Amino acid sequence: MVAVQAYTMRAGITRALRRNHLAKAVLVVLALVVVAGVFAPLLAPADPNAQDLLVRLRPPSWLPGGAAGHPLGTDRLGRDVASRVLYGTRVSLLVGVSAALLAGLIGATIGLVTGLYGGWRDKLFMRIADVQLAFPPILLALAIVAFLGSGLWYVVLVLGITGWVSYARVVRAEVLSLRESDFVVAARAAGASNLSIMRRHLLPNVAAPLATIGTLHVASAILAEAALSYLGLGVPPETPTWGGMLSDGQLYLGTAWWIAIFPGCAIMLTTVAINLAGDLLRDVADPKAYLS
Amino acid sequence: MSLLEISDLHAEFRLGTGVVHAVNGMELSISEGETLALVGESGSGKSATALSVLRLNPSPPCVYTSGEIRFAGRDLLHSSERELRRVRGSEIAMIFQDPMTSLDPVQRIGAQITETVRRREGLSRYDARRRAVSALREVGIPEPERRIGQYSHEFSGGMRQRVMIAMALASRPRLLIADEPTTALDVTVQAQILDLLAQLRERHGTAVILITHDLGVVARAADRVLVMYAGRPVETGAVDDVFARPTMPYSEALLAATPRPDTPRTAELPAIPGLPPRLDQIPAGCAFRPRCSYAFADCAERTPALTDRGSGHRAACLLPELGPRHAGGAA
Numbered sequence: 001m002v003a004v005q006a007y008t009m010r011a012g013i014t015r016a017l018r019r020n021h022l023a024k025a026v027l028v029v030l031a032l033v034v035v036a037g038v039f040a041p042l043l044a045p046a047d048p049n050a051q052d053l054l055v056r057l058r059p060p061s062w063l064p065g066g067a068a069g070h071p072l073g074t075d076r077l078g079r080d081v082a083s084r085v086l087y088g089t090r091v092s093l094l095v096g097v098s099a100a101l102l103a104g105l106i107g108a109t110i111g112l113v114t115g116l117y118g119g120w121r122d123k124l125f126m127r128i129a130d131v132q133l134a135f136p137p138i139l140l141a142l143a144i145v146a147f148l149g150s151g152l153w154y155v156v157l158v159l160g161i162t163g164w165v166s167y168a169r170v171v172r173a174e175v176l177s178l179r180e181s182d183f184v185v186a187a188r189a190a191g192a193s194n195l196s197i198m199r200r201h202l203l204p205n206v207a208a209p210l211a212t213i214g215t216l217h218v219a220s221a222i223l224a225e226a227a228l229s230y231l232g233l234g235v236p237p238e239t240p241t242w243g244g245m246l247s248d249g250q251l252y253l254g255t256a257w258w259i260a261i262f263p264g265c266a267i268m269l270t271t272v273a274i275n276l277a278g279d280l281l282r283d284v285a286d287p288k289a290y291l292s
Numbered sequence: 293m294s295l296l297e298i299s300d301l302h303a304e305f306r307l308g309t310g311v312v313h314a315v316n317g318m319e320l321s322i323s324e325g326e327t328l329a330l331v332g333e334s335g336s337g338k339s340a341t342a343l344s345v346l347r348l349n350p351s352p353p354c355v356y357t358s359g360e361i362r363f364a365g366r367d368l369l370h371s372s373e374r375e376l377r378r379v380r381g382s383e384i385a386m387i388f389q390d391p392m393t394s395l396d397p398v399q400r401i402g403a404q405i406t407e408t409v410r411r412r413e414g415l416s417r418y419d420a421r422r423r424a425v426s427a428l429r430e431v432g433i434p435e436p437e438r439r440i441g442q443y444s445h446e447f448s449g450g451m452r453q454r455v456m457i458a459m460a461l462a463s464r465p466r467l468l469i470a471d472e473p474t475t476a477l478d479v480t481v482q483a484q485i486l487d488l489l490a491q492l493r494e495r496h497g498t499a500v501i502l503i504t505h506d507l508g509v510v511a512r513a514a515d516r517v518l519v520m521y522a523g524r525p526v527e528t529g530a531v532d533d534v535f536a537r538p539t540m541p542y543s544e545a546l547l548a549a550t551p552r553p554d555t556p557r558t559a560e561l562p563a564i565p566g567l568p569p570r571l572d573q574i575p576a577g578c579a580f581r582p583r584c585s586y587a588f589a590d591c592a593e594r595t596p597a598l599t600d601r602g603s604g605h606r607a608a609c610l611l612p613e614l615g616p617r618h619a620g621g622a623a
Contacts, residue, residue, distance in 0.1 A: 186394045186459075189385070192408075192411075200396075200407065204398045207398075
């Protein structure tokens with residue numbers, strides 16, 4: 001007998017990290033972003049909300065006219081840009097990950113139920129999905145924020161509610177083929193209820209595509225949070241967020257570019273890294289790619 | 293008293309393109325500890341009948357229009373889903389044709405084997421593990437302690453079928469329905485699996501409904517046989533009886549079409565002319581009539597019922613007995 005190395009996602013990820021330099025780079029960037037968010041209070045040179053009107057709109061310390069102690073300059077209220085970018089990482093990651101989890105939870109549940117049961121549940125939820133896709137998400141977000149009010153968790157809620165459709169569709173499509181598969185019929189013949197079939201057989205089998213969509217959704221949720229904050233609909237203004245800083249900084253783009261450019265770079269770097277991670281995860285989740 | 297008794301079962305699949313009458317007046321009975329073989333061509337309603345017992349035909353489109361399925365005194369056809377779930381897997385277990393796809397690819401073997409017993413008996417993780425190990429040992433899988441931690445792709449086809457049998461028997465069912473358990477396996481492994489089933493039946497007194505289209509398997513493993521055609525039973529009786537003296541032309545033709553070691557290599561294998569009827573347009577009268585070499589005018593008029601041919605042997609044919617035989621006694 002030939003010993004065949006079992007294919008697991010974990011083995012695939014390890015292999016990708018060993019062979020693929022892009023994967024290494026992505027991992028390093030993501031690790032830096034997470035460290036920046038988690039250890040923001042230790043890394044930040046100043047309190048992100050401390051105002052110092054004596055050093056307003058000063059360029060980064062390494063440029064002519066820069067204020068000492070402000071490595072990325074200061075904004076119009078004399079707050080330290082570096083500190084605000086670091087603290088903004090926390091909001092972005094928190095919102096991105098929570099929104100993806102919430103949307104994943106809603107979407108996977110709806111996908112499992114509609115896929116397995118079919119019938120009226122399927123028709124109902126798929127029509128709701130169609131209707132929701134017909135609305136521009138930002139409009140929906142505006143409506144919800146206007147209705148509920150703004151705040152960090154409202155943003156998460158909004159992004160969760162607007163993001164479930166893609167999860168539900170993918171899970172439903174997978175379940176439609178899985179539910180006819182022999183092992184699901186076998187489980188049924190062994191007396192499994194619909195609930196335990198969903199939990200024990202369907203969910204584990206759709207985990208790989210779910211993880212991929214989830215990762216990509218983290219990036220788009222970070223962008224969406226930035227967009228909402230930019231529009232003033234996100235978290236309260238005193239909370240440092242990347243989107244809020246962009247919006248503050250745009251007035252000064254000509255004179256104090258550092259206010260908007262650094263948070264902009266942070267957004268770009270993070271979302272690109274997460275998107276690449278999502279793509280890599282998708283490749284790894286497909287064992288056929290592994291075998292070739 | 294029989295353990296399972298199906299009478300006048302009708303099941304149809306209502307598809308967009310028409311109604312497929314998969315089971316048309318099926319009847320069978322099986323006693324405790326007995327092995328009954330269900331034979332017939334593809335599409336003769338063997339699997340649909342088997343799945344009906346646990347009401348596992350996908351519904352919609354399947355509708356059970358009439359009949360009764362009595363198992364140990366209960367009518368399964370009209371039980372609630374909840375009552376059925378208690379029967380499934382614990383009193384009646386099933387194994388399927390393709391062991392390559394009947395196991396969940398992302399779950400470890402041990403967890404799958406004990407899923408049912410853990411749910412039923414609330415076993416602890418430790419006891420469940422021991423149960424899984426002993427179940428694998430019982431079906432002859434070496435190194436069960438190591439194997440329970442593996443995934444299905446790490447098993448060969450024959451080993452997977454053993455795992456399926458271990459799963460099915462873990463909760464000591466009274467009836468095992470084996471839907472073509474050896475069709476997807478190569479011949480030597482087939483023999484091992486059949487031997488295993490026979491051993492387990494001996495040890496636990498499990499009744500077995502063995503679905504197959506392989507008459508060799510029937511001769512080897514079954515006590516009684518039931519031949520199906522177009523969703524109906526056409527002949528039933530003790531295997532030796534039916535094989536030696538088929539009294540329905542279809543069974544006779546099936547037997548004649550079985551290759552045997554003494555068939556000359558150059559001889560053409562006899563085949564049954566024509567095709568089985570389309571199940572969405574079954575002709576009136578005897579469904580086998582268009583392919584039957586004995587057919588006469590009456591066959592188009594009357595649908596033959598199963599009638600007694602002595603010592604439990606029953607056949608559905610208007611002829612009291614078949615004329616000059618071209619099928620020899622078998623097995």
